[in-house]
Amino acid sequence: METGIGELPLVVAGKRGNADVLVAVDETAERLGLTPGLALAQARAMHPALDVVPEDASADAELLESIADWCLRYTPLIACDAPDGLLLDISGCAHLYGGERPLVADLGRRLAAAGFAYRIAIAGTIGAAFAAARDGRPDAYANGEERDILCPLPLGALRLPPPMVASLGRVGLKCIGDIIDMPRAPLTARFGGELLRQLDRALGREHEPLTPRLPVAPYVAEKRFHDPIAREEDVLGTVEMLAVQLAAALERRGDGARRIELTLFRTDGALRRIAAGTARPLRDPADMRALFAERLNALADELDPGFGFDMARLSVLVAEPAPPEQIGIGAAEDVGELVRLVDRLSARLGAQRVRRAVAQDSHIPEVASVSLPAQATGTDDGWAAFHRYRAEAELAPRPLRLLSQPEPIEVVAEVPDGPPLRFKWRRALHDVAAADGPERIEGVWWHPQPSEDIAPAGNRARDYFRVEDKGGHRFWLFRAGLYRDLTRADVAQGAIAAPAWFVHGMFG
Secondary structure, eight states: OOOOOOOEEEEEEETTTTTEEEEEEOOHHHHHTOTOOOOHHHHHOOOOOOOOOOOOHHHOOOHHHHHHHHHHOOOOOOOTTTEEEEOOOTTTTTGGGTTTHHHHHHHHHHHTTTOOOOOOOOOHHHHHHHHHHHTTTTOOTTHHHHHHHHHHGGGGGOOHHHHHHHHHHHHTTTTTHTTSSSSSHHHHHHHHHHHHHHHHHHTTTOOOOOOSSSOOOEEEEEEEEEEEEOHHHHHHHHHHHHHHHHHHHHHHHHHEEEEEEEEETTTTTEEEEEEEEEEEEOOOOHHHHHHHHHHHHHHHHGGGOOEEEEEEEOOOOOOOOEOOOOSSTTOOOHHHHHHHHHHHHHHHHHHGSSSSEEESOSGGGGGGGGETTTTOOOOOOOOOHHEEEEEEHHHOOOOEEEEEEEEEEEEEESSSOOEEEEEEETTEEEEEEEEEEEEEEOOOTTTTOGGGGGGEEEEOOOOOOOEETTSSEEEEEEEESGGGOOHHHHHHHHHSOOOEEEEEEEOO
């Protein structure tokens, strides 16, 4: 069969073991009798004029993932059936397109416009849909028609391993109809349980779960547009409109949004995902709009609407209980404004750049708090209880500025347990004009070995002093170790280190 230069048969070839074989063929190559699995050398012998493209499995997988993203416009329940298939659970979604057949027509039209060849089938089970799309007549079948779909199809349509299909063929079993009514015990004894398991799944006798490639959001609202939108004002208006729908659903269940995602579907199939987090459970549509206004400002030109968006979806990825709040009494409004500020800064600068100090269950200053994103879940920092305790104990305030680790200093003190008179830090000598203290913090006795977090001072008891030098600079110093625990023999033998001085922070 002669072909023109512009109609060269296109095949994709890849390694299978030590041989180069055809992995995929186009319609022209298929008409010439070339099929996947044929050796490349044999294919060239049959038709020397072949356009051979090497297989790129990673690029194919990436393309399949991008098509799966694009298909999110139809349903959030999508699974990839590598290397070239997708499974879509459209239960409860088909009515949005006027039924199953209009949905298939819309999907096929968009795939054809993107240049993809496709075969689509709808059935009551994954196995029946798979078999009809790959080996049967692609169509939309009603529940209960699985037997009629499967009977005339080859056994390979049940997604069986090729060696099992070959073994079945050697005993004259070639079609699904050949085994569908056979006694089950002999089949299981000879070919194992996988054969009947796949058959039962395809017939709907056994449930086959579909595992979505992405988590399913608990709250979703979406809008389709007759005319694509591209302006930022239109996008934000759509966000607020969808947020009103989400707010009603959230309020019914007493929840609030902690993480929200806006998905914009471009007319050319590309997706734009924009996610934003909140510092507390959120339901107010105006606050959601403001949140995404900051995110869009931060993205600048990265949004790239192309020829416009024909669909938008607003999803609550993470929700938490949001009990009703009493407003107008106390400082509730001030707390709300602070939360809004945290959300806006996090949306504009990034959640990892806006942080808060969270109190920990430790009196050792360098591990008494950790820095976490301000929007992190469960950041009840406990600072109110911490400061209340220090006030009740009449303890002196600690400095706001702490060194990441205490730094050793050389100290001259009038008496061993007394405050310093002079100290040298970073090669600068400081004469002490005033000192206050000590505040004693005992060591972490349940950890005999010091951790990296509290090195180099270790787990020894500490006496903290607030000192001011003659230049007016104020420091927070401490002595690690107590002279009461020290004997000359201990020092000589190295059993206990001598007390050492450190600078830990600065005031002002």
